[in-house]
Amino acid sequence: MSYNLLKGKKGIIFGALDEKSIAWKVALRAKEEGAEFVLTNAPMAMRMGEIKKLAEQCNAEVIPADATSVEDLENLFTKAQEILGGKIDFVLHSIGMSPNIRKGRTYGDLNYEWFLKTLDISALSFHKVMHVAEKQDALNEWGSIVALSYIAAQRVFPDYTDMSQAKAVLESIARNYGYRLGMQKKVRVNTISQSPTKTTAGTGVGGFDAFYEYADKMSPLGNASAQECADYCITLFSDLTKMVTMQNLMHDGGFSSMGISEGIVEMISK
Numbered sequence: 001m002s003y004n005l006l007k008g009k010k011g012i013i014f015g016a017l018d019e020k021s022i023a024w025k026v027a028l029r030a031k032e033e034g035a036e037f038v039l040t041n042a043p044m045a046m047r048m049g050e051i052k053k054l055a056e057q058c059n060a061e062v063i064p065a066d067a068t069s070v071e072d073l074e075n076l077f078t079k080a081q082e083i084l085g086g087k088i089d090f091v092l093h094s095i096g097m098s099p100n101i102r103k104g105r106t107y108g109d110l111n112y113e114w115f116l117k118t119l120d121i122s123a124l125s126f127h128k129v130m131h132v133a134e135k136q137d138a139l140n141e142w143g144s145i146v147a148l149s150y151i152a153a154q155r156v157f158p159d160y161t162d163m164s165q166a167k168a169v170l171e172s173i174a175r176n177y178g179y180r181l182g183m184q185k186k187v188r189v190n191t192i193s194q195s196p197t198k199t200t201a202g203t204g205v206g207g208f209d210a211f212y213e214y215a216d217k218m219s220p221l222g223n224a225s226a227q228e229c230a231d232y233c234i235t236l237f238s239d240l241t242k243m244v245t246m247q248n249l250m251h252d253g254g255f256s257s258m259g260i261s262e263g264i265v266e267m268i269s270k
């Protein structure tokens, strides 16, 4: 159902890889709510071709950008403003990748070059996006910027290894840049801490099925789906949440407030 929440708003959506991606669902919902936007992803991801399908569905242009490259981001923001005919109202940063997780390295055996790559791709890129937007004065007043995080920023999930640090940095960047952009342009910056979700990035984490089931059993509402996450992103891009900024917002069916649930007690007592 559409509420026209984003009518007249212009955006940039990072991170739609395939139909399972959270960013993919956000793009479809944003379109439904009347937004105009450009889609972007790393050139590598682009070659897989799926994003073109989404672009057609959303009548959106695709601009390749490696989110770790300031040069690529400069080109992206310049072109996005040309294509959309004005400044940007919303940005979704839906990017995460750890070479250490990909290669199955444990926390005690991390490759430090890869650790730095994890931080660059999954956290510093968020700073770079806002840095370029600020330098180009590319954002409209009362704009909204959202990045996606995970509770491993605060609690220990052993298989999440160096991504835990990346998410902690990401959430800190949201607070610090949120202050800056708030003072300058009334732009808000938040992270959404999402339940485990069955996507390419999600299922790449070791033991994913177990902690997906665990979180689902712990949460009174169950795990939040990618579709529900997209709905939440739309509210944060809309004018209905203008005073929410510098927050890490839990979107997890209640998981983060739980100690133990009856479902887990039953499972362990069996």
Ligand SMILES: NC(=O)c1ccc[n+]([C@@H]2O[C@H](COP(=O)([O-])OP(=O)(O)OC[C@H]3O[C@@H](n4cnc5c(N)ncnc54)[C@H](O)[C@@H]3O)[C@@H](O)[C@H]2O)c1
Pocket (backbone or CB within 6 Å): 014, 015, 016, 017, 018, 020, 021, 022, 023, 041, 042, 045, 065, 066, 067, 068, 093, 094, 095, 096, 097, 121, 148, 149, 150, 193, 194, 195, 196, 197, 198, 199, 200, 201, 202, 203
């Ligand atoms: N799936 C989960 O369980 C879960 C839970 C909480 C948070 N998140 C977060 O949600 C976000 C989106 O992930 P997803 O689950 O939709 O998976 P996904 O694999 O569909 O999306 C990850 C995206 O990051 C992009 N990316 C990687 N390196 C890049 C680079 N250098 N430049 C630009 N883009 C790059 C990939 O191409 C891909 O589109 C990530 O930040 C992830 O950590 C996911």
